[in-house]
Amino acid sequence: MMAKLITYLRDRAHILKYVFFAYLLFAIVFDYFAERHEPHFFGDTIIGFWSIFGTAVCLAMVVVFKGLYNNWLKQDEDYYDK
Amino acid sequence: MISNSVFMHPATLFIIGALLLPLLKRVHISLQKVLLVVVPVLAIIQIYHLPESFGVTRYMGFDLIFGRVDKLTFVFLNVFTIMALIGSIYGLHVNESGQHIAAWLYVAGSLGVTLCGDYLTLFIFWELMAVASTFLVWYRKKKRSIEAGYRYLLVHMAGGLILLAGIFLRYKNVGIEGLRFEQIATNGATLADYLIMIGFMLNAAVPPIHAWLPDAYPEATVTGAVFMCAFTTKTAVYVLARAFPGFEILAIMGAVMTLYGVAYAVIENDARRILAYHIVSQVGYMVCGVGIGTAMAINGACAHAYAHILYKALLFMGVGAVLEMTGKSKLNELGGLYAKMPLALIFTVIGGISISGFPLTSGFISKSMIIAAAGEHHMVGIMVMLLAAAVGTFLSVGIKLPYFVWFGGKSTEECPVEAKDAPWNMNLGMAMAAFFCIALGFKGHLFGFNWLYDMLPTPVTWDPYTSYHLSETLQLLGFTGFGFYLMVKILKPKPYMSLDLDWFYRKGARVFMWIASKPIHAVNEFVDNVWKTIGIRITMLTARFFSWFDKEGIDWVIDGSAQSVVNGGDHLRQIETGKIQQYIGFAVALLFMVLIAVVLAV
Numbered sequence: 001m002m003a004k005l006i007t008y009l010r011d012r013a014h015i016l017k018y019v020f021f022a023y024l025l026f027a028i029v030f031d032y033f034a035e036r037h038e039p040h041f042f043g044d045t046i047i048g049f050w051s052i053f054g055t056a057v058c059l060a061m062v063v064v065f066k067g068l069y070n071n072w073l074k075q076d077e078d079y080y081d082k
Numbered sequence: 083m084i085s086n087s088v089f090m091h092p093a094t095l096f097i098i099g100a101l102l103l104p105l106l107k108r109v110h111i112s113l114q115k116v117l118l119v120v121v122p123v124l125a126i127i128q129i130y131h132l133p134e135s136f137g138v139t140r141y142m143g144f145d146l147i148f149g150r151v152d153k154l155t156f157v158f159l160n161v162f163t164i165m166a167l168i169g170s171i172y173g174l175h176v177n178e179s180g181q182h183i184a185a186w187l188y189v190a191g192s193l194g195v196t197l198c199g200d201y202l203t204l205f206i207f208w209e210l211m212a213v214a215s216t217f218l219v220w221y222r223k224k225k226r227s228i229e230a231g232y233r234y235l236l237v238h239m240a241g242g243l244i245l246l247a248g249i250f251l252r253y254k255n256v257g258i259e260g261l262r263f264e265q266i267a268t269n270g271a272t273l274a275d276y277l278i279m280i281g282f283m284l285n286a287a288v289p290p291i292h293a294w295l296p297d298a299y300p301e302a303t304v305t306g307a308v309f310m311c312a313f314t315t316k317t318a319v320y321v322l323a324r325a326f327p328g329f330e331i332l333a334i335m336g337a338v339m340t341l342y343g344v345a346y347a348v349i350e351n352d353a354r355r356i357l358a359y360h361i362v363s364q365v366g367y368m369v370c371g372v373g374i375g376t377a378m379a380i381n382g383a384c385a386h387a388y389a390h391i392l393y394k395a396l397l398f399m400g401v402g403a404v405l406e407m408t409g410k411s412k413l414n415e416l417g418g419l420y421a422k423m424p425l426a427l428i429f430t431v432i433g434g435i436s437i438s439g440f441p442l443t444s445g446f447i448s449k450s451m452i453i454a455a456a457g458e459h460h461m462v463g464i465m466v467m468l469l470a471a472a473v474g475t476f477l478s479v480g481i482k483l484p485y486f487v488w489f490g491g492k493s494t495e496e497c498p499v500e501a502k503d504a505p506w507n508m509n510l511g512m513a514m515a516a517f518f519c520i521a522l523g524f525k526g527h528l529f530g531f532n533w534l535y536d537m538l539p540t541p542v543t544w545d546p547y548t549s550y551h552l553s554e555t556l557q558l559l560g561f562t563g564f565g566f567y568l569m570v571k572i573l574k575p576k577p578y579m580s581l582d583l584d585w586f587y588r589k590g591a592r593v594f595m596w597i598a599s600k601p602i603h604a605v606n607e608f609v610d611n612v613w614k615t616i617g618i619r620i621t622m623l624t625a626r627f628f629s630w631f632d633k634e635g636i637d638w639v640i641d642g643s644a645q646s647v648v649n650g651g652d653h654l655r656q657i658e659t660g661k662i663q664q665y666i667g668f669a670v671a672l673l674f675m676v677l678i679a680v681v682l683a684v
């Protein structure tokens with residue numbers, strides 16, 4: 001049953017995509033209404049700051065870490081056995 | 083005299099249980115399985131009935147304190163015993179007693195460290211943990227595991243020696259009082275304290291002394307890894323929280339750790355290695371919390387350790403189930419498993435969203451407490467690092483890992499491996515951990531009492547469910563998902579490994595071997611030759627002279643004694659067999675006899 005449900009959802013990935021984008025929009029709108037605590041730094045005062053932060057950090061991590069990996073850290077799996 | 087305090091110690095339960103396992107297995111295999119459940123359940127009950135202090139004994143002028151219970155101890159004891167139950171149930175299908183024995187001795191070591199009140203007792207249990215857990219790696223019985231196990235053991239022995247050096251130095255500086263395992267003041271810390279701290283940090287896998295963890299854990303047995311991910315690092319968090327709260331260096335190292343672990347989790351290919359690196363990252367939050375040192379931060383570190391043990395074990399169980407059923411754990415060799423192992427998928431995703439700190443999961447109420455403590459302590463840089471690591475956590479373990487194992491753009495037909503859902507006991511273990519991940523997320527309110535927050539060392543006034551914190555989390559997680567959506571092609575795993583700092587000792591060992599086998603060997607040969615040609619002649623000459631002197635001079639004076647020395651030497655030769663294993667065996671047996679004598683004399 002579980003497998004069927006997951007397969008059903010997987011076959012409708014294009015719809016899920018729009019649900020996901022709607023959720024992202026909701027997250028920003030929700031931030032507009034959220035009650036703020038005393039700010040720890042400037043980011044706490046900007047609406048949607050954590051959206052930008054999340055996207056930027058995520059992209060930066062992938063680019064930087066994958067860059068390090070591809071150019072330096074990546075080795076064959078039997079590297080230490082050679 | 084046998085006192086009750088031996089049996090009061092929960093470690094005793096596990097040690098006796100471990101000894102009984104092979105005996106019961108001889109009678110009937112199902113008896114072993116019954117015991118595997120009964121002992122952890124007894125331990126869970128037992129820890130609620132511990133007095134504040136027990137098992138205090140004097141041995142050779144030292145005060146050994148086997149039991150010291152306060153709120154900080156209890157929260158760790160509670161989760162350790164629950165984890166022992168979950169882990170044992172998850173491993174019920176394993177018939178080999180040795181694996182269970184190793185796991186339980188390991189648990190016993192961990193409980194012993196958590197309960198002890200002095201550094202000598204701590205050290206004994208600390209080493210028990212190291213040795214017992216090594217067997218969890220070796221029991222995988224593959225060449226890679228045996229090698230990784232040796233490295234693991236050597237690194238931990240080195241860490242243990244640093245710890246011991248710190249303890250001895252402390253004893254020399256402060257005297258007998260210095261052996262009590264109490265909080266160390268931030269302004270009066272000496273070299274001895276820092277050596278102890280390094281010993282603890284090695285077990286907490288703080289970079290640059292972390293590489294043993296992602297090296298050994300992925301090579302351990304399926305069930306062994308579940309135990310290992312729970313105990314070593316979290317015991318280290320406990321001892322750090324006990325001795326070193328408020329040391330700023332820990333706050334900084336912890337924040338660096340969170341990002342370091344995440345970085346490798348993003349690029350790794352082996353699912354269990356991703357999780358291992360994520361231990362480094364998550365333990366970073368706890369170490370950071372300990373370093374911040376405010377009441378809220380220590381609470382956060384304890385809460386996070388509690389939550390982390392359960393969700394990280396759940397993740398290791400989920401991925402372990404895949405490894406058990408398919409024999410594979412590399413992401414590039416998996417994918418499309420969603421219809422074949424849906425239960426493992428659901429459980430792993432629950433673990434994944436908990437570690438990422440989704441609202442209504444355990445990570446949300448624990449991780450955020452440390453981040454908020456950093457904010458309230460005006461450590462904005464550290465707070466931002468912790469939040470960035472949270473993004474990386476969701477990216478690598480929340481999305482990447484389940485996606486590439488169960489989907490990876492492959493349909494069921496394209497799934498490269500044969501598989502079906504894991505045995506019932508594995509699913510039960512996962513279900514129990516998953517239950518805690520969700521139940522803790524409600525702060526226990528759902529059941530009318532506040533389970534985790536009420537257990538923490540100081541009363542909690544902080545509420546994670548504010549609208550701003552919710553908003554922050556919803557945005558961070560949502561847009562991390564968006565980032566993954568954009569970058570999924572780049573993130574596609576490749577069949578390579580990534581270098582880490584274990585390079586230094588793994589390659590360094592080769593240099594050492596080369597030096598030993600080439601230059602040192604050559605010098606040895608040379609000296610040997612010189613000796614053979616010159617040295618022996620001189621020796622023979624001298625010997626002849628002394629022999630003459632001996633016969634004509636000495637033995638004439640002290641008649642007969644020479645003969646008896648010759649006889650004595652013959653006897654000694656028979657005892658000294660020259661086999662190193664037997665020496666170690668004798669030494670260990672002697673050590674155990676002393677230990678038992680001490681414990682029983684309490």
